[in-house]
Amino acid sequence: MADGKFRFPAVELGPEATELRREVRAFLAEELRTGGFKPIADSWTAGMSPEFxxxxxxxxxxxxxxPKKYGGHERTALDRYVVTEELLTAGAPVAMHWIADRQSGPLLLRFGTEKQREEILPRIARGECYFAIGMSEPDSGSDLASLRTAAKKVDGGWVVNGRKIWSSGAHLCHYMITLVRTAPKEDGGRHDGLSQFLIDLKSPGVSIRPIKNIAGDSHFNETVFDEVSVPDEMVVGKIGDGWRQVVSELAYERSGPERFLSTFVVMREGLREIGADADARSDEAFGRLAARLKTLRRMSLGVGSLLQQGQSPVTEAALVKDIGTRYEREVLEEMRRLLPARPLGQSPDPYGSVLRDGILYVPSATIRGGTNEVLKGIVARELGLR
Amino acid sequence: MSDNDNIIVDTTTRLLQDLCTPSIVNDAEEGKWPTVLWNALEEAGLPLTWVSDELGGAGAEISDGFAVLKVAGSFAVPVPLAETLMAGMLLAKAGMNVPQGPMSIAPVQPGATIGLQGGVLKGTTRFVPFARSVKHLVVLADGNVCLVAAGDCSMSHGISLAGEPRDDVSFDGVKPLDVAPAGEVSADFVQQLGATVRSVQMAGALQRILDQSVEYAMERVQFGRPIGKFQAVQHNLAELAGEVAAAGAAADAAAEVVADPSIDADRRAAEVATAKVRVGEAAGKGAAIAHQAHGAMGFTYEHSLHHSTRRLWSWRDEFGNEAVWAGRLGRLVAARGADNLWPFITGE
Structure with a gap:
């Protein structure tokens, strides 16, 4: 009775994780010292640096x-958690490899062919091969299963026609794991007849058009597939299994600390800006934010440990993402209330610059990777209401 | 959680299902002491979970006591179980023998003090939980832990938002039954322990109001279908589920460290503050959503929702509200500065 159906196990990070954290912090401090990067908000979508x-x-x-044979390092999910949270809170430019490392690689590891794994995973692990997400379409967002990009079978492969949208970094990426319809809807349920293809973005017939966001940046895109040939060996998993595969991909996509740390640098620079002017009001504001942050981190680590145990904590991840993305917004509002207003357009100071980016990027936080409305629907289903 | 926790949780749950019914909770508010319930709790050894067997207790783990309190919170237990647990811990930490029967602690208000001079107590303190109902009060006075017969004190009665006794107690001229140097028991520690206990109780109560709200939303039919089928209602309840989950996580984090002196003092302070702030927020938001889901029915005294929601509103303000603890936590943050913000959050 007293413990609900949502599990967030307590996690004790061991001495190895502490040592790893120390190494990552030392690396980041050195990079900052030598100008290797400038901390930015939302660095996992906005900070694209192949070099980094x-x-x-x-x-x-x-x-x-x-596995080591695919260029991996056979560390734990919690080790990976430590590295990602340190990179995110430093505001480091991790966007280039983010999708490949977070979801495309794990998807290939789980469903890909031996050849796909051998050829691609080591390149991802070296930071040389980047992936775009091929899910949303102009007319299919939250209702993903309504997608219309389709492939028809030809000798030795498939021919793809359609368009994918909101794929961050597609113009710089090597591949897109593309969810397409390979059998008409009327042949089964709406989740049947979908398949995932590994599409080389240099293929003839692929064109990529940048879409400028409200911050003025163009790192997401519309990708058009016009009679694009995809050989059979580039099918991921089984033809017709695309929905099941994409759901497992979404569990990776939703469960990480990037779902509450996108505006952390704003909180940190805000604290620096206040400095010695801290008073009872700012203490209370920072205390409230710190309490939320510590709690989110504990829940998120719990999700990480469930992933480590091989479970698929879909609802727990949805809960953390819903609360976490709202917290990201609250950080910005709280900082605005505490610190004097300033023109933010081309702010040269670190605080003004991350606040600007935070405000202009945060509308996407509660949309990307599943809107908060969709996430609440997932929670409601688990509660037995749907 | 220790392996024992599941057994203790099951035992406590069964006991409370039988003996802590809504009518017992209502009767208690009318001033009728639930003798059968209290005796059963004592027989199960639950009020003295935190006291070693040499000192007269059950000698269980700290986590066992908190597991009991989470269950008790979900049942709106109308007796000083939490207060007796805390009083027992304070006596045990001072190496004192622990009596049977219900106890409470004083002072409970942040910053309040009681004096001890020439073996006699001096001072008045407010809002002591269940003072009129207990046999003994455990009082922190001038660096000493004092065991006091409640009957020796003069009181003026008050009640909480939940209808529980919160009495003003005058200790002037009272001679304690037993006194020992407080050692590691400081006024700060009492505040931290109280804040953690209330957080854990609230986590239990929040789980209860989520369960009740989901159940009600699936029973109550309007416009031809259960109201739980409406997306607006679903989203409210999903938000409540998030608050419940966050409250549980934050309360657990504090419960793991609050009574462990081997853990760094600042880390303990940070976890306790985090819990009282986050669980207190969840209590406010969560109670509002639960009432909204229950409509006018939940606003009636007849419905049992208020057993939990009124306790949430009462407990969130005791041992320091969200503003008090956020201020303390924010001070720790500000003192470390921007470059140590993340290390402070991770604790390393």
Whole structure:
């Protein structure tokens, strides 16, 4: 009775994780000192640096959990958690490899062919090979199963026509794992007849158009597939199993600390800005935010440990993402209330610059990877209401 | 949680299902002491979970006591179980023998003090939980833990939002039955322990109001279907589930460290503050959502929802509210500065 159906097990990070954290912090301090990067908000979508990704690969901090024979490092989910949370809170430019390391690699490891794994996973782990997400379409967002990008069978492969949208970094990525319809809807349920293809974005017939966001940046795209040939060997998993596979991909996509740490640098720089002017009001504000943050982190680590045990904590991840993304917004509002207003357009100071980016990027936090409305629906189903 | 926890949770749950019914809770508010319930709790050894067997207790783990309190919180237990647990811990930490029967602690208000001079207590303190109902009060006075017969004190009665006794107690001229140097028991420790206990009780009560709200939403039919089928209601209850989960996580984190002196003092302070702030927020938001889901029915005295929601509103303000603890936590944050913010959050 007193313990509910949602599990967030307590996690004790061991001495190895502490040592790893120390190494990551030392690396980041050195990078900052030598101008290797400038901390930014939402760095896992906005900070694209192939050079930085290769440095992480060289240190063994990509593909951390994968088998060594695929270039991985056979570390635990919690080790990976420590590395990602340190990179995110430093505001480091991790966007280039983020999708490949977080979800595309694990998807290939789980469903890919031996050839796909051998060819691609080591390159991801070295920080050299980047992936775009191929799920949403112009007319299919939250209702993903209504997608219309379709493939028809030809000798030796498939021909794909359609378009995918909101794929971050597609213009710089090598591959897109693309969810397409391979059998008409009327042949079964709406979740049947979907398949995932590993599409080389340099293929003839692929064109990528940048879409400018409200911050003025163009790192997401619309990708058009016009008679694109995809050989059979580039099918991921089984034809017709795409929905089941994409659901497992979403569990990786939703469960990480990036779902509450996107505006952490704003809180940190806000604290620096207040400095010696801290008073009872700012103490209370920072205390409230710190309490929320500590609690979210404990819940998120719990989700990480469930993943480590091989479970698929879909509802727990949805809960953390819902609360976490709202917390990201609250950080910005709280800082605005505490610190004097300033023109933010081209702010040269670190606080003004991360606050600007935070405010302009945060509307996407409660949309990407499943809107908070969709997430609440998942929770409601688990409660037995749907 | 220790392996024992599940057994203790099951035992406590069964006992309370039988003996802590809504009518017992209502009767207690009318001033009728639930003798059968209290005796059963004592027989099961639950009030003295935190006292070693040499000192007269059950000698169980700290986590066992908190597991009991989470269950008790979900049943709106109308007796000083939490207060007796805390009083027992304070006596045990001071190496004193622990009597049977219900106990409470004083002072409970942040910053309040009681004096001890020439073996006699001096001072008045407010809002002592269940003071009129207990046999003994455990009082922290001038660096000493004192065991006091409640009957020796003069009291003026008050009640909490939940209808529980919160009495003002005057200790002037009272001679304690037993006194020992407080050692590691400080006024700060009493506040931290109280804040953690209330957080754990609230986590239990929040779980209860979520269960009740989901059940009610699936029973209550309007516009031809259960109201739980409406997306607006579903989203409210999903939000409540999030608050319940966050409250449980925050309360557990504090319960793991609060009574362990081997853990760094600042870390303990941070976990306790986090719990009281986060669980207190969840209590406010959660009670509002539960009442909204229950409509006018939940606003009636007849419905038992208020057993939990009124306790949530009462407990969130005791041993320091969200503002008090957020201020303390924020001070720790500000003192460390921007570059230590993340290390402070991770604790390393």
């Amino acid at each position: 990704s290769r440095k992480l690969g060289a240190r063994g901090w990509l593909g951390m959990m994968w």
